[in-house]
Amino acid sequence: MIVANRKPLEEILEMIRPYKKILLLGCNECVTVCAAGGQREVGVLASELRLSRAKDGNEIEIREHTLERQCDYEYIDQIRPFVGDYEIVLSMACGAGVQYVAETCRSKLVVPAVDTTFLGVTMEQGVWSERCQGCGNCILDKTGGICPIARCAKSLLNGPCGGSSGGKCEIDKEVDCGWQLIIDRLQELGQMDRYEEIIPVKDWTTARDGGPRKRMREDLRL
Amino acid sequence: MTNTGSNIERILDTGGFVVTSECGPPRGADAGVVRKKGELLRGVVDAVNVTDNQTSVVRMSSLSACVILKEMGFDPILQMVCRDRNRIALQSDLLGAAALGINNVLCLSGDHQKFGDHPQAKNVFDIDSIQLIQAVRRMRDEGKFIGGEEIKGKPVLFIGAAANPFADPFEIRAPRLGKKVKAGCEFIQTQCIYNLERFERWMAMVRDRGLHEKCAILAGVTPFKSVGMAKYMKNQVPGMDVPDEMIERMKGVPKEKQTEEGIKICVETIQRLREIPGVRGIHIMAIEWEDRVSEIAKAAGLLPRPQLP
Numbered sequence A: 001m002i003v004a005n006r007k008p009l010e011e012i013l014e015m016i017r018p019y020k021k022i023l024l025l026g027c028n029e030c031v032t033v034c035a036a037g038g039q040r041e042v043g044v045l046a047s048e049l050r051l052s053r054a055k056d057g058n059e060i061e062i063r064e065h066t067l068e069r070q071c072d073y074e075y076i077d078q079i080r081p082f083v084g085d086y087e088i089v090l091s092m093a094c095g096a097g098v099q100y101v102a103e104t105c106r107s108k109l110v111v112p113a114v115d116t117t118f119l120g121v122t123m124e125q126g127v128w129s130e131r132c133q134g135c136g137n138c139i140l141d142k143t144g145g146i147c148p149i150a151r152c153a154k155s156l157l158n159g160p161c162g163g164s165s166g167g168k169c170e171i172d173k174e175v176d177c178g179w180q181l182i183i184d185r186l187q188e189l190g191q192m193d194r195y196e197e198i199i200p201v202k203d204w205t206t207a208r209d210g211g212p213r214k215r216m217r218e219d220l221r222l
Numbered sequence B: 001m002t003n004t005g006s007n008i009e010r011i012l013d014t015g016g017f018v019v020t021s022e023c024g025p026p027r028g029a030d031a032g033v034v035r036k037k038g039e040l041l042r043g044v045v046d047a048v049n050v051t052d053n054q055t056s057v058v059r060m061s062s063l064s065a066c067v068i069l070k071e072m073g074f075d076p077i078l079q080m081v082c083r084d085r086n087r088i089a090l091q092s093d094l095l096g097a098a099a100l101g102i103n104n105v106l107c108l109s110g111d112h113q114k115f116g117d118h119p120q121a122k123n124v125f126d127i128d129s130i131q132l133i134q135a136v137r138r139m140r141d142e143g144k145f146i147g148g149e150e151i152k153g154k155p156v157l158f159i160g161a162a163a164n165p166f167a168d169p170f171e172i173r174a175p176r177l178g179k180k181v182k183a184g185c186e187f188i189q190t191q192c193i194y195n196l197e198r199f200e201r202w203m204a205m206v207r208d209r210g211l212h213e214k215c216a217i218l219a220g221v222t223p224f225k226s227v228g229m230a231k232y233m234k235n236q237v238p239g240m241d242v243p244d245e246m247i248e249r250m251k252g253v254p255k256e257k258q259t260e261e262g263i264k265i266c267v268e269t270i271q272r273l274r275e276i277p278g279v280r281g282i283h284i285m286a287i288e289w290e291d292r293v294s295e296i297a298k299a300a301g302l303l304p305r306p307q308l309p
Helices: A007-015 A037-057 A073-083 A095-104 A178-188 A192-195 B005-013 B031-041 B062-071 B088-099 B127-140 B170-183 B198-208 B227-236 B243-252 B255-274 B290-299
Strands: A002-006 A021-027 A061-065 A090-091 A109-112 A114-126 A127-132 A172-176 B018-023 B047-050 B074-079 B104-108 B158-163 B187-192 B216-221 B279-283
Touching: A002 A021, A007 A037, A007 B290, A021 A037, A021 A073, A037 A061, A061 A073, A061 A178, A073 A095, A090 A095, A090 B290, A095 A109, A109 A114, A114 B243, A127 B216, A172 A178, B005 B018, B005 B158, B005 B279, B018 B031, B018 B216, B018 B290, B031 B062, B031 B290, B062 B088, B062 B170, B074 B088, B088 B104, B088 B127, B127 B158, B158 B170, B187 B279, B198 B216, B198 B255, B216 B255, B227 B243, B227 B255, B243 B255, B255 B279, B255 B290
Parallel strands: A021 A061, A021 A090, A090 A109, B018 B047, B018 B279, B047 B074, B074 B104, B104 B158, B158 B187, B187 B216, B216 B279
Antiparallel strands: A002 A114, A114 A127
């Protein structure tokens, strides 16, 4: 899933300072699972904003609404009948959702209430961790199913570096060394011979470096 | 034999024992600082490493400081990290270095920028150290860029890399060196050695694979200035292995004698390292302490250095 963090209240208050009528828009997908911008977080943020603004004697009207997804036109269309009643849309979706709402509702200012961080997994209740950077050219078959691009602080394809110590990364004793994980896994799988193969320089054209990406399936187009 | 003009290569070819040290460029544009550090190493080393924004702190560029040292008659080793430059910039600097008469390159991944003075910087890591070794080798021997285009005027460089026998996991440290050798590495400078027992185990694994015959191992040493420095190296520097008995030995002498004790430990370490089969040289990293390198080299019996025509 896409993992996000709710922005600090002060930052959100500053973004909406001039406005009195706000549409607060949650998303029922990834940000719900990672407890950053689902229906529940929409409720919590709305209460915090109302309280804070009331305290300053600057009352605010907030409509709380959570869409099934903010990354699909058909769901965004649901806000068309009433979006015009509000001065600003405060979106709690990931960066993709915020932008798509903005593209759809061109006359409205759409601002983010979360910081979008990474593609990751739920480790345990309340803990999420990065697994993928969407580089567009997956090599997990070569590295025991553990990604060196996402999980090595230097994205080394032929690691580990000299800073790997006791299974941890040189940048932080709380961060696992991605290459230690790869080696442990290759050992478990009896594939240590793979370690000795040099992985060649990566073609980054499929990643962000190649420019904004787009995928098309001709067979699915209408 | 490639005949790069490198002093390291020339000494190795005649079966000699190599001595290198390093010069960290200043945090400013004063060439005088480089010259002053250089003077302290005159007649003491065969080649001198010039660090590349070490610990991710902005300094005068490695290539510029290399040229200053070259003008003084040294054979500089251009350190190159993959943290700050992509494959376009790295290859461009390799061509420039060769054009300016630099004979040696040391290919490194580089410390993470978190440790430096610009932790907010974006890092590059387009390629890694092993891929950089491969690239230099291909540029030199095949005259081809990473992208496959032909080079007009090949960069003739003697190719080195680093190895840390003290990082984890230990069991892959010799295979990892094997990858560097397979990529085309011709000499290795190791992380500072304090745990000789572990270093000897690593060297045995290196010899078992015959890597010492394909690539010259230069053993790294760094003298302690004080017990405080020894403790710092042990506890704060990732991938550094300082045994407790060394801390105890430093502690056991009065404060004013600790500097001399640190140098004594360093000299004894060098003498033991010279006895290990497959060790072809010593790399003395006296961080911001270049004035003691000469004394260490002399006490360890590494002087005089061979006169090369």
